[in-house]
Amino acid sequence: MSSDGGDDLDGLTGFFFYMFIVHPATAWILRPGRFERKKSILYAIGFLAALAAIKTGLSLQAKGPNHYSLLGVTRDSNPLEIKRAYRKLSVVTHPDKNPSPTAAEEFDTLNKAYDTLIDLELREVYNKFGQEGINSNKRFDETQFFMELGVFYITWGVLAYVLTLGKKSGDARQWTFTGLIVMLVIEVTVMTSPTNPLPSTIFPTMTEHDIVWLLHTLFPAFMNGCRSLGSYLYVDLDAQARHLLLALQEQNKDILLVLRDLQINVQSIQANGGGGGGAGVGANGAGTAGGSRFSSTAGLAPSIDGQPSPSAMRITPTGKIKEMQERLQSSNTNVINAVKDLKSDGNSKKSSFGFYAMIIGYIVFSY
Numbered sequence: 001m002s003s004d005g006g007d008d009l010d011g012l013t014g015f016f017f018y019m020f021i022v023h024p025a026t027a028w029i030l031r032p033g034r035f036e037r038k039k040s041i042l043y044a045i046g047f048l049a050a051l052a053a054i055k056t057g058l059s060l061q062a063k064g065p066n067h068y069s070l071l072g073v074t075r076d077s078n079p080l081e082i083k084r085a086y087r088k089l090s091v092v093t094h095p096d097k098n099p100s101p102t103a104a105e106e107f108d109t110l111n112k113a114y115d116t117l118i119d120l121e122l123r124e125v126y127n128k129f130g131q132e133g134i135n136s137n138k139r140f141d142e143t144q145f146f147m148e149l150g151v152f153y154i155t156w157g158v159l160a161y162v163l164t165l166g167k168k169s170g171d172a173r174q175w176t177f178t179g180l181i182v183m184l185v186i187e188v189t190v191m192t193s194p195t196n197p198l199p200s201t202i203f204p205t206m207t208e209h210d211i212v213w214l215l216h217t218l219f220p221a222f223m224n225g226c227r228s229l230g231s232y233l234y235v236d237l238d239a240q241a242r243h244l245l246l247a248l249q250e251q252n253k254d255i256l257l258v259l260r261d262l263q264i265n266v267q268s269i270q271a272n273g274g275g276g277g278g279a280g281v282g283a284n285g286a287g288t289a290g291g292s293r294f295s296s297t298a299g300l301a302p303s304i305d306g307q308p309s310p311s312a313m314r315i316t317p318t319g320k321i322k323e324m325q326e327r328l329q330s331s332n333t334n335v336i337n338a339v340k341d342l343k344s345d346g347n348s349k350k351s352s353f354g355f356y357a358m359i360i361g362y363i364v365f366s367y
Contacts (some may be wrong), residue, residue, distance in 0.1 A: 018224045022051055026228040044229060052221035059217055067113035067126060068205035075127070075207070076200050079118055086114040127190060130209040145191065151185050160223055163229075173231025176223050183215045 029035070029044045052269060071085045093110050095103040116122045116134055125133045128140055157180060164173035190197060190208045198206055 017055065018220045022048065022221070023224050023228060025227070030228060030232040040232070041229065044232075045225075048221060048225040048228075052218060055221065056214070056217055063213075066130075066210060067069075067117050068207070070110065070113045071117065072203035073117070074200055075196060076204075077117075079120075082114065082117050086110070086118075087177060126209070127196065127207040128209060130207070130213070133209075140191075140252075142192075149184070149187065153180065156180060156219070163223070164227060168231045168234040169227065171234060172226045172228075175226040175230060179219065179222050179226070183219060186215060187212050303365060 026044050026048060029047060030040050035041065035043060068077075071082060071089065073082050073085050077085075089110055090107070091097065093103065093107045095107055098106065100106065112131075116126050116131075122134060125138060125140075129138050132138075157177065160172065160176045160180065163169075166177060190211050191206075194208075196208055198211065
């Protein structure tokens with residue numbers, strides 16, 4: 001799909017720029033714990049948008065203005081308006097009156113732009129395929145167009161799939177393929193339409209070729225942005241459910257153990273209380289109240305200065321209930337921490353095979 005070596009080199013440079021500079025920098029911004037979650041996403045999107053704008057602007061500057069911008073006319077200009085604009089600029093850019101060292105080159109570029117736009121057939125070819133289409137005497141052939149389109153998008157689809165291999169890249173793969181499909185629909189609509197669908201009032205000099213070039217230039221940035229954000233926002237629901245079930249299982253075991261201990265101690269207190277009350281009355285001759293006081297601590301740990309020891313308080317029903325509440329709170333805290341850890345789980349290492357396979361595939365495809 002490349003038309004010349006310069007475009008291939010520019011595309012390859014952009015590919016390595018996004019893969020080796022933009023993606024690692026985005027991963028650094030999105031690293032868990034570096035910023036708050038919302039701030040990390042906003043910073044990453046702003047960073048990607050700024051770099052995409054700078055990269056696209058530099059590419060546009062290197063590409064230079066198209067013929068319409070060079071002559072100062074619009075897509076709707078008629079041959080008479082184009083001729084007037086050319087005569088006006090030719091006086092200024094002629095080597096005899098232009099002291100610039102590149103005056104001859106500028107004048108030759110102006111002549112090429114005029115020769116192309118003044119000829120309606122060449123003008124249509126230029127709108128669809130740019131200056132490369134003029135140089136190769138290309139004409140729109142529907143069969144050839146769809147074959148080239150299929151090769152380009154199938155290749156990029158395969159490369160995008162390889163790059164987004166892995167469970168954590170599922171959302172990134174969906175976003176990337178959605179963008180690829182949208183770009184395909186726009187390109188087919190633009191290239192097969194008899195007229196430029198863009199309103200000339202907003203984009204007076206933008207041709208169909210410029211639209212396609214812009215889409216192809218922005219797609220690598222879009223794909224790498226999807227790859228970075230998709231991996232960061234991924235949540236493994238299966239692993240989360242497994243961890244929560246394990247935590248709930250442990251919590252259930254704690255509840256059952258505490259309830260069993262509580263039941264045993266209640267039965268023990270009831271049994272000791274009945275025997276202790278009789279012994280208190282027979283031996284000491286104390287009243288019912290005294291017998292009750294004695295029975296409440298009978299069979300338990302010894303008291304200190306007439307007060308139940310901490311261990312005695314611990315095995316009372318109230319103490320066991322408090323113990324159960326403490327263990328439940330501890331278990332709930334563990335469950336909450338498990339959920340937080342799962343939500344803030346960092347990105348796993350990507351498959352190096354997919355990364356290098358895409359690089360090799362892109363190089364082979366370009367050359």
